[in-house]
Amino acid sequence: MEIPYNSTPRPDTGLYNAKVGIWLFLASEVMLFGALFSSYILLRVGADPGMWHLRPLNIWLGTINTGVLIFSSITILMSWANLKMNSFEGFRKFMLITLLCSVAFLVIKSIEYGSKFSHGIYPKTDTYYAIYFTLTGLHALHVIGGALVNLYLWGPGSKMWKTDPERFTNRVEVSGLFWHFVDLVWIFLFPVLYLL
Amino acid sequence: MxxxxxxxxxxxxxxxxxxxxxxxxxxxxxxxxxxxxxxxxxxxxxxxxxxxxxxxxxxxxxxxxxxKKLIYTVLGFTGFFFVGLMFLTLFSYADFPTLGGEQPEVAHVEGAAETHHEAGADH
Amino acid sequence: MATTTQSNPHHDVSDSHHHGHEELSFWRKYVFSTDHKVIGIQYGLTALTFLLFGFFLIMLMRWQLAYPNQPIPVIGGILHFFFGDNAMGAVKDGGGYFIMPDFYNSLGAMHGTIMVFLAIVPLAFGAFGNYVIPLQIGAPDMAFPRLNMASYWMYFVGGVVMFVSFFIPGGAAKAGWTSYSPLATLTDMQYAVNGQTFWLVGMVLLISSSLLGSVNFIATVIQLRAPGLTWMRLPFFVWAQFVTAFLLLLAFPPLEAAGIMQLMDNLLDTSFFLPTGLMVGGSVSMADKISGGGSPLLWQHLFWFLAHPEVYVLILPAIGIVAEVLANNTRKPLWGYKSLVYSALAIGFLSFIVWAHHMYLTGMGVTISTFFQTTTMLISVPSVIILTTLMISLYGGSIRFTTPMLFVLAFLPMFGLGGLTGLPLGFNASDLYLHDSYYVIAHFHYIVAPGTIFALFAGVYYWFPKMTGRKMSEVLGKIHFVGSFIFMNAIFLPMFIQGLDGMSRRMYDGGASYASDMEAGILGLTAESIRLNIPITHAAFGLALFQLPFIFNLFWSIKNGKKVESDNPWEATTLEWATPTPPPHGNFTEQPVVYRDPYEYSVPGVKKGFVAQNESAE
CATH class of the missing domain: 1.10.287 (Helix Hairpins)
Structure with missing residues (x-):
């Protein structure tokens, strides 16, 4: 017996396996970042008066990074849509743009980190920077993880397009869902850490 | 889609x-x-x-x-537990026992205000 | 439609794999296998090993409690050889070695951690869940087999990290299985990488493993149920595992977040959980090292947000096993199947909003503590419904007293005792007195040790014939049961008394330094309750002795057990018995179709007395 519903949806749920899987995983991710956001609020509320930095980061770089991530979200959607419309070349093109965006995001992020380090600011400096480095660091790990999966789908994993196009399209969709979630987390991180 | x-x-x-x-x-x-x-x-x-x-x-x-409905259900519960985690934790931070002040009967007792003040200083 | 598959049991485990599509190498077949049954057995053996190891740790501690600072016979020297002078102190005139306080703390912390995260959960959830769920729902494998393998190996590496931490400078983590900050961060600070670092890295691995596992379990149950297997036809075991998986999925990430933050505290000197003005040894010596501004309570909230659901992770799969074995051996349907299911769901839901009842002593306000007391009392309602339902299911059954059934019959009152003694801990007023005493130890051990572990033993005896094609020895099984039952109670019942007497759970010398001294006018622990440490310790060694028949039985029966006559030796109704024995790769020879409820025993007019789920109405 083969494992059913790998590429076709199960009739009563209307979903294929990987889609159930990724949403469950994202649910646990909501709790992971949710706990960190709760910690952020507690540390901020509990900080001694005047000890919490307001807008200490480079807002320009943050805004650009927000734009980069949102743009990569739309390009990964385009790559999936291209597969849906049977254009493998289109998929490759837009997936490549997505990958370049993730690299750009990480480069900008490391410039930000580097400038903090060069000013002698580390996670141990105070609780603001502790939670800043933890939240953005964990988010960056998610960006790296997502980018690695995307790289696999763009490179060696794309062979599956020839053997099982439907399943491959699903994989791109699932990877996209994760990528949008990473984007969504950043949409909260940006105002919370940079602006408010 | x-x-x-x-x-x-x-x-x-x-x-x-x-x-x-x-x-x-x-x-x-x-x-x-x-x-x-x-x-x-x-x-x-x-x-x-x-x-x-x-x-x-x-x-x-x-x-x-x-x-699909299934995904709404999962996310609904997740959202509920997330809100529970965040607000119950915050709530229990805001709600700590104090000597006097909070309790109307004790508030009239002489010296209660003073005790409350001390407790406040401790926190 | 075949009712029970007619093919003969195979002679050897390896035989079954010839059904597979191609011949796999040894490594792919037994080590890096993606077959849920192999992974289940890997989980089972690893977890049983850790169970034994965790038990060994507590026996060392029990020796110290009963005979404070007296040399440990036989193995004292061996321990000294491995762990050195810091762990094992020498008795004056060369009489041997005894446990030093720091080492005792390590043993305590690691006993808790290993038992909960490396033994019981992997055994109940990883092993039984993996092996049985796909079989019971008529699926060829888990939904994501490779994820399943990754989950096991992460667990394995996490276990290795925990184990190795004993041998690093400073020894394993010492701050209890709860790892409360700032204690956890401050312990062994002289080492850049200490036992706590290992503990946290191990936990992050274990949590990630659980997350992968739970995603897999939920997706499997939702997506891969056989045709006709509607939600209300699921065996209760599957329901229990399903709820458990949701608990792991949603409760574990906050602890992962907390673990990452404590790791930052530990390695990068941040102050997530370290408050401003932290005093160590009477001075603010930390000022130059940490910034302060953190909150120790934050750790406790995030920790217990996982760790309360975790106790239901420990008990729900056990209840699932109990339900299966009970229905099978009473030869009648479970009474109130739907009540069981809804109770399990209610427990799952409520368990997310009760966590702070572990924190009454942290200075909690009246409003919030009333809220948590209320939810705590609410969650006891579905728990009692479950127990009542199972008890009533016994009524009027013609019970087969097989070994698994004996363990189940012991489980019911033991779980009840553990549950009921939990009520005083759920109320703020009585908890203030009982908190952190031996009463608490007795309470939760009654649920987990003679509760969950008995159910797990029942599961091993019950599903062993499906895994190997042979039954375990009934005689050895019954010896194992009787000895375990007596000694479990001999260990934990006196602890209630000690706890009520006020004995703290964290006493290195068994309470001797807190003894009453009437002449000096000191009112402390009574001599009687301190003396109880000795019979408890003897009972613990007795319990160890009676695990030997089980260990022998488990390995001996693989080759020498009584061969089963059919694929369904217990005459059970659920789908796992409709596969060949042991099930080949891919499990079923053809897709089973389900026509009826899970426990159709004693059906009137049916000669053989039961109707399997996949038997059509005809």
Missing amino acids: SDNHSVPDFMRTCRFVFILLIVFTVITVAVSKVDFGHHFLNIGVGLLIATFKAFLVAAYFMHLISE
Whole structure:
């Protein structure tokens, strides 16, 4: 017996396996970042008066990074849509743009980190920077993880397009869902850490 | 989004959503430079815009707007537990035992105010 | 439609794999296998090993409690050889070695951690869940087989990290299984990488493993149920595992977040959980090292947000096993199947909003503590419904007293005792007195040790014939049961008395330094309750002795057990018995179709007395 519903949806749920899987995983991710956001609020509320930095980061770089991530979200959607419309070349093109965006995001992020380090600011400096480095660091790990999966789908994993196009399209969709979630987390991180 | 013919329509929506997201990113940066009079109001406005942007991403990019019931159920429970985690933790921080003050009967006892003051100083 | 598959049991485990599509190498077949049954057995053996190891740790501690600072016979020297002078102190005139306080703390912390995260959960959830769920729902494998393998190996590496931490400078983590900050961060600070670092890295691995596992379990149950297997036809075991998986999925990430933050505290000197003005040894010596501004309570909230659901993770799969074995051996349907299911769901839901009842002593306000007391009392309602339902299911049955059934019959009152003694801990007023005493130890051990572990033993005896094609020895099984039952109670019942007497759970010398001294006018622990440490310790060694028949039985029966006559030796109704024995790769010879409820025993007019789920109405 083969494992059913790998590429076709199960009739009563209307979903294929990987889609159930990724949403469950994202649910646990909501709790992971949710706990960190709760910690952020507690540390901020509990900080001694005047000890919490307001807008200490480079807002320009943050805004650009927000734009980069949102743009990569739309390009990964385009790559999936291209597969849906049977254009493998289109998929490759837009997936490549997505990958370049993730690299750009990480480069900008490391410039930000580097400038903090060069000013002698580390996670141990105070609780603001502790939670800043933890939240953005964990988010960056998610960006790296997502980018690695995307790289696999763009490179060696794309062979599956020839053997099982439907399943491959699903994989791109699932990877996209994760990528949008990473984007969504950043949409909260940006105002919370940079602006408010 | 399983029907192929609807893909171009869907992408048109998404491109529109993308433009909205960029516009709101600019707005949120601009708005953060405005002082609405109270610190909490500034935070509230910022979070409101972020929530709206998150809604756009979740609803359209992740096509939650037309998803299956099962996924709504899972996310509904997740949301509930997340809210429980955040608010119960915050609530238990705000609610700590005090000597006097909180209890009306004790409040009239002589010296209760003084005790309360000491307790406050400890925290 | 075949009712029970007619093919003969195979002679050897390896035989079954010839059904597979191609011949796999040894490594792919037994080590890096993606077959849920192999992974289940890997989980089972690893977890049983850790169970034994965790038991060994507590026996060392029990020796110290009963005979404070007296040399440990036989193995004292061996321990000294491995762990050195810091762990094992020498008795004056060369009489041997005894446990030093720091080492005792390590043993305590690691006993808790290993038992909960490396033994019981992997055994109940990883092993039984993996092996049985796909079989019971008529699926060829888990939904994501490779994820399943990754989950096991992460667990394995996490276990290795925990184990290795004993041998690093400073020894394993010492701050209890709860790892409360700032204690956890401050312990062994002289080492850049200490036992706590290992503990946290191990936990992050274990949590990630659980997350992968739970995603897999939920997706499997939702997506891969056989045709006709509607939600209300699921065996209760599957329901229990399903709820458990949700608990792991949503409760574990906050602890992962907390673990990452404590790791930052530990390695990068941040102050997430370290408050401003932290005093160590009477001075603010930390000022130059940490910034302060953190909150120790934050750790406790995030920790218990996981760790309360975790106790239901420990008990729900056990209840699932109990339900299966009970229905099978009473030969009648479970009474109130739907009540069981809804109770399990209610427990799952409520368990997320009761966590702070572990924190009454942290200075909690009246409003919030009333809220948590209320939810705590609410959650006891579905728990009692479950127990009542199972008890009533016994009524009027013609019970087969097989070994698994004996363990189940012991489980019911033991779980009841553990549950009921939990009520005083759920109320703020009585908890203030009982908190952190031996009463608490007795309470939760009654649920987990003679409760969950008995159910797990029942599961091993019950599903062993499916895994190997042979039954375990009934005689040895019954010896194992009787000895375990007596000694479990001999260990934990006196602890209630000690706890009520006020004995703290964290006493290195068994309470001797807190003894009453009437002449000096000191009112402390009574001599009687301190003396109880000795019979408890003897009972613990007795319990160890009676695990030998089980260990022998488990390995001996693989080759020498009584061969089963059919694929369904217990005459059970659920789908796992409709596969060949042992099930080949891919499990079923053809897709089973389900026509009826899970426990159709004693059906009137049916000669053989039961109707399997996949038997059509005809």
